[in-house]
Amino acid sequence: MFNLIVSAKGDVTSVTKDRILERLYTKDHIRRQFVTADGDIDRRKLETLPVLLVEEFKDDVKVPVRVGYFTAPFSDDVKQSLFIPSFTAEILQDNLSAFSMVEWENTHTHWAVKEGDLFQILGNIFESRPDCKNRINQFPIEQIVSNRVAVMMSFKAEYDDTYETIKQACSQEGYEAKRVDEFYDPTSIPEQIIELINSSAYVIADISELNANVLFEAGYAAGVQKPTILVTSTSDTPVPFDIRHIRYFSYLNNKQGRKKLFTSVVYALQSLQAR
Structure with a gap:
């Protein structure tokens, strides 16, 4: 499911409460999922869905359509998706049924x-239109935060001390370590990861347990030529042969082992700075 917001000004604030989930535009079985027992709109639940936002239009099909997410609880700010750039309302007009829109819905302010x-x-629409080919997965270049290090790792509690060690090592060298779960944006974790990697000076990837998500993220970082430090906790799981040639730092996930990790991360950051 997704939010469709049509407004006179192309924003969220101009949509009044009585125009949210109107029965003409939102099916009853969907509406029931977002209305509380008291009859109030569950705004927080709505915010977990992606947003398609467009200004009211009739003949002017060149008005922009934005796809994105709410940036914070009860915020009216919609952040543009990294995956899909803005496009014109002509695509909506030509594909009303694909978006489950009824006739003239685009002329009425509502949510x-x-x-x-x-x-x-x-x-599917972009793939079928020659003028829209390759519009998805075009990642904009992020402004790099020179003192930020993106940390890719498991969110398991057993690695909390590991993350704290990495943060301390980064801090000693003048960097701020950031993990994606420290940002609010529950519906767009993949985009947040890409944005975090793109906007950071370096990446530290803890590939312990051969976490599939972390391996993908490390691969993406390599693909965009982001300097990456690989670390892994010593275990019975060997490092895959196809990345075994890449230098990595191993550590034991205990107090003594994390001291070694601290030293390794400091050394690696100093080496990167010296390039």
Whole structure:
């Protein structure tokens, strides 16, 4: 499901409460999922869905359409998706049924919830239109925060002390370590990861337990040529042969082992700075 927000000013604030989840535009079985027992709109639940935001339009199909996410609880700010740039309302007008929109819905300020995977819908439409080929997965260049280090690792509690060690090592060298779960944006973790990697000076990837997500993230970092420090806790799981040639730092996930990790991260950061 996804939020469809049509407003006179192309923003969220101009949509009044009585125009949220109107029955003409939101099916009853969907509406019930976002209305409390007291009849109030569950705004927090709505905010977990992606947003398609457009200004009211009739003949002017060149008005921009934005796809994104709410940036914070009860915020009216919609952050543009990294995966899908803005496009014109002509695509909406030509594909009303694909977006579960009724005729003239685009001329009425309201906030509806529609069925379907918004990104799959857009992907199918873009793929079928020669003028929209390759619009998905075009990642904008982020402004690099020179003292930020992106940390990719498991969120398991047993690695909390490991993360704290990495943060301390980064801090000693004048860097701020950031992990994606420290940002509010529950519906767009993949985009947050990409943004975090792109906007950081370096990446530290803890590939302990061969965490599939971390391996993917380390691969993405390598693909965009982001300097990356690989670390792994010593275990029975060997480092895959196809990345075994890349230098990595091993450590035991205990107090003594994390002291070694601290020293390794400091050394690696100093080496990167010296390049």
